[in-house]
Amino acid sequence: MNIKRVGTLAALGLTGTLLLASCASNEAAPGDSSEAPESSFSGQLDGTGASSQESAQLAWLTAFQTENPDVTINYEGTGSGPGRENFLAGASPFIGSDRAFNEEELAAGGFTACASDEIVELPLYVSPIAVIFNLEGVDELNLDAATIANIFNGTVTTWNDPAIADQNEGVELPDTAITPVHRSDDSGTTENFTDYLAAVAPEAWTSEADGVWPLTGGESAEGTSNLVAAVEGGEGTIGYADASRAGSLGKVSVKVGEEYVPYSTDAVAAFIDASPRVEGRTDGDIAIELDRTTTEAGVYPLALISYLIGCVEYEDPATAELVAGYFSYIASEEGQQVGLDEAGSAPISDELRTEVESAIALIG
Amino acid sequence: MTTASPARTAQRGVRRLGDRVFSGTAVGAGIVILLLLAAVALFLITQSIPAFTVDPEDVSILRGQSFVEYVGPLVFGTIWAALLALIVAAPLAIGIALFISHYAPRRIASVIGYVIDLLAAVPSVVYGLWGATTFAPIVRPFYVWLNENLGWFPLFAGDVSATGRTILTASLVLAVMILPIMTAICREVFLQAPRLHEEAALALGATRWEMIRMAVLPFARGGMVSAAMLALGRALGETMAVTMVLSVSGVISVELLTSTNPTTIPANIALSFPEAYGEGVNVLIATGLILFLVTFAVNALARYIVNRRSAFSGAN
Numbered sequence: 001m002n003i004k005r006v007g008t009l010a011a012l013g014l015t016g017t018l019l020l021a022s023c024a025s026n027e028a029a030p031g032d033s034s035e036a037p038e039s040s041f042s043g044q045l046d047g048t049g050a051s052s053q054e055s056a057q058l059a060w061l062t063a064f065q066t067e068n069p070d071v072t073i074n075y076e077g078t079g080s081g082p083g084r085e086n087f088l089a090g091a092s093p094f095i096g097s098d099r100a101f102n103e104e105e106l107a108a109g110g111f112t113a114c115a116s117d118e119i120v121e122l123p124l125y126v127s128p129i130a131v132i133f134n135l136e137g138v139d140e141l142n143l144d145a146a147t148i149a150n151i152f153n154g155t156v157t158t159w160n161d162p163a164i165a166d167q168n169e170g171v172e173l174p175d176t177a178i179t180p181v182h183r184s185d186d187s188g189t190t191e192n193f194t195d196y197l198a199a200v201a202p203e204a205w206t207s208e209a210d211g212v213w214p215l216t217g218g219e220s221a222e223g224t225s226n227l228v229a230a231v232e233g234g235e236g237t238i239g240y241a242d243a244s245r246a247g248s249l250g251k252v253s254v255k256v257g258e259e260y261v262p263y264s265t266d267a268v269a270a271f272i273d274a275s276p277r278v279e280g281r282t283d284g285d286i287a288i289e290l291d292r293t294t295t296e297a298g299v300y301p302l303a304l305i306s307y308l309i310g311c312v313e314y315e316d317p318a319t320a321e322l323v324a325g326y327f328s329y330i331a332s333e334e335g336q337q338v339g340l341d342e343a344g345s346a347p348i349s350d351e352l353r354t355e356v357e358s359a360i361a362l363i364g
Numbered sequence: 365m366t367t368a369s370p371a372r373t374a375q376r377g378v379r380r381l382g383d384r385v386f387s388g389t390a391v392g393a394g395i396v397i398l399l400l401l402a403a404v405a406l407f408l409i410t411q412s413i414p415a416f417t418v419d420p421e422d423v424s425i426l427r428g429q430s431f432v433e434y435v436g437p438l439v440f441g442t443i444w445a446a447l448l449a450l451i452v453a454a455p456l457a458i459g460i461a462l463f464i465s466h467y468a469p470r471r472i473a474s475v476i477g478y479v480i481d482l483l484a485a486v487p488s489v490v491y492g493l494w495g496a497t498t499f500a501p502i503v504r505p506f507y508v509w510l511n512e513n514l515g516w517f518p519l520f521a522g523d524v525s526a527t528g529r530t531i532l533t534a535s536l537v538l539a540v541m542i543l544p545i546m547t548a549i550c551r552e553v554f555l556q557a558p559r560l561h562e563e564a565a566l567a568l569g570a571t572r573w574e575m576i577r578m579a580v581l582p583f584a585r586g587g588m589v590s591a592a593m594l595a596l597g598r599a600l601g602e603t604m605a606v607t608m609v610l611s612v613s614g615v616i617s618v619e620l621l622t623s624t625n626p627t628t629i630p631a632n633i634a635l636s637f638p639e640a641y642g643e644g645v646n647v648l649i650a651t652g653l654i655l656f657l658v659t660f661a662v663n664a665l666a667r668y669i670v671n672r673r674s675a676f677s678g679a680n
Contacts, residue, residue, distance in 0.1 A: 051638060179525070179527070216624070219529070
């Protein structure tokens with residue numbers, strides 16, 4: 001009996017130690033701190049907001065904490081709406097949001113997190129959306145927005161429809177029925193995809209941009225993974241998903257101007273650069289008006305932008321310093337590469353980086 | 365008789381510590397479960413109130429529909445999916461239970477019973493994954509055949525889904541999930557059928573099937589109904605498996621094989637909650653309240669049936 005009890009205690013103690021040890025696994029080993037060149041940052045930041053950024057944020061904060069052992073950063077993917085509410089209420093010193101604050105919200109002000117009403121909004125998470133399909137023997141297709149819209153609204157029903165065949169000379173298309181697959185949950189991917197269709201092909205796509213799929217009926221799947229699995233599992237299926245998750249599925253090159261542009265991270269960065277900034281914003285507020293109808297060469301117009309939002313002035317200078325440091329890390333080439341490797345976000349161009357860096361310099 | 369009287373005096377006279385502790389914990393446990401249920405009901409009701417009073421135009425999740433219009437297809441989908449699962453699982457569960465209790469050699473029976481119980485230990489997420497990625501493609505050719513040969517029948521009409529992720533697939537997965545609980549209860553009830561009745565039936569020249577029909581099934585009727593209702597309750601509340609398997613649209617449709625399917629309340633909450641905000645959250649919780657009421661109604665119905673039937677069963 002006694003031996004048993006001692007054994008239980010020992011086991012409990014061991015489990016506890018292991019648990020505690022595993023908690024610290026995303027921080028640097030104690031020896032590393034001496035090597036870190038400038039670990040001037042310390043303190044804690046609790047960010048909330050867009051769930052689209054969550055995996056990228058996790059990668060960024062892990063890397064940032066490794067470089068700065070005294071820093072604790074948390075990010076919870078609560079959704080963009082609650083994130084913006086948290087920022088207004090002062091619960092989060094920085095947030096992620098799938099859209100920038102609009103003019104009315106900015107005019108109303110009242111950002112409790114900040115010492116003044118001036119904020120910085122940085123488009124640092126760019127997630128390209130690929131139109132993916134599963135069709136025996138076909139790896140690439142050229143489609144314009146109107147045809148994509150007609151496929152997804154059920155007007156074009158077979159793969160050898162002239163609307164598709166005319167744009168893909170030389171590709172042998174079977175008469176398989178097309179099964180479009182959409183997301184069944186509320187998602188930023190759906191919102192950006194429908195925004196693209198509504199902007200570029202308003203005649204074929206009459207619904208407005210919406211995070212919830214606007215049409216009734218049709219095949220649907222919950223979340224990116226299930227959608228990709230559904231497209232892979234069916235024959236003649238087509239869907240839309242984070243480009244990083246497309247795997248070996250066929251990808252659509254979309255028509256921009258007179259040419260068909262395949263997905264690439266560079267083409268997405270070019271799209272952000274080609275899109276105008278929203279006018280009438282303060283210096284640190286880089287809100288981008290995505291120009292889906294652009295005809296510029298080499299631009300891939302299907303992407304989701306998620307912003308990092310913080311204050312220009314914080315009550316506590318230490319918070320300001322930490323937010324600026326964290327944002328600078330994310331904007332750096334290294335940070336953007338980490339985002340690409342871990343979360344499939346497209347790195348921003350050097351041109352945009354210069355702009356972002358000058359915005360971050362305002363924080364203080 | 366002589367042994368009973370000292371026990372009775374002991375009960376009335378001395379109340380030992382053990383007695384008091386035991387009755388105290390038993391009463392406490394009973395109170396806790398009532399309080400828990402009351403707390404859940406209170407939470408659902410208070411959180412739901414804004415959903416009934418808010419202007420539908422202000423809640424993005426409702427898309428301009430009234431709450432009743434929103435929840436109607438969901439209630440239909442929930443009951444429809446659970447009912448289909450029950451129709452598939454009930455005969456199977458009764459058959460398995462009869463095999464274990466009356467047909468199988470004892471050693472095989474215990475192994476089978478153990479394996480069935482093991483099915484209950486598989487997490488629903490695993491069932492969901494299996495259903496969406498493995499089971500759906502397997503059953504699709506069968507759906508195509510059904511549609512080609514029996515397409516005139518409303519249930520099998522429409523265009524067959526290209527992925528097989530239909531409400532029939534979801535219900536079949538649900539049926540597998542509710543099988544263990546139904547089988548376990550039916551098995552226990554069948555085993556309790558009075559041995560004397562069974563032997564009397566056999567002595568009168570009944571075959572084994574006739575014996576089961578005359579002595580076992582009437583006795584077990586109430587138990588089978590409550591097993592079915594418990595299983596139905598599980599199917600009504602199942603979330604993960606349905607969310608992952610079903611291609612949902614939120615329509616009312618009885619076509620089993622198309623990719624346009626009704627959705628269930630739990631699956632809809634799981635899908636919409638992560639991005640819901642403001643009154644949208646209240647609307648979702650209100651649908652949860654409706655599910656609570658539906659489950660409650662199903663259980664009350666089960667109680668009623670069991671009580672009514674027990675008078676005619678062989679139990680007395």
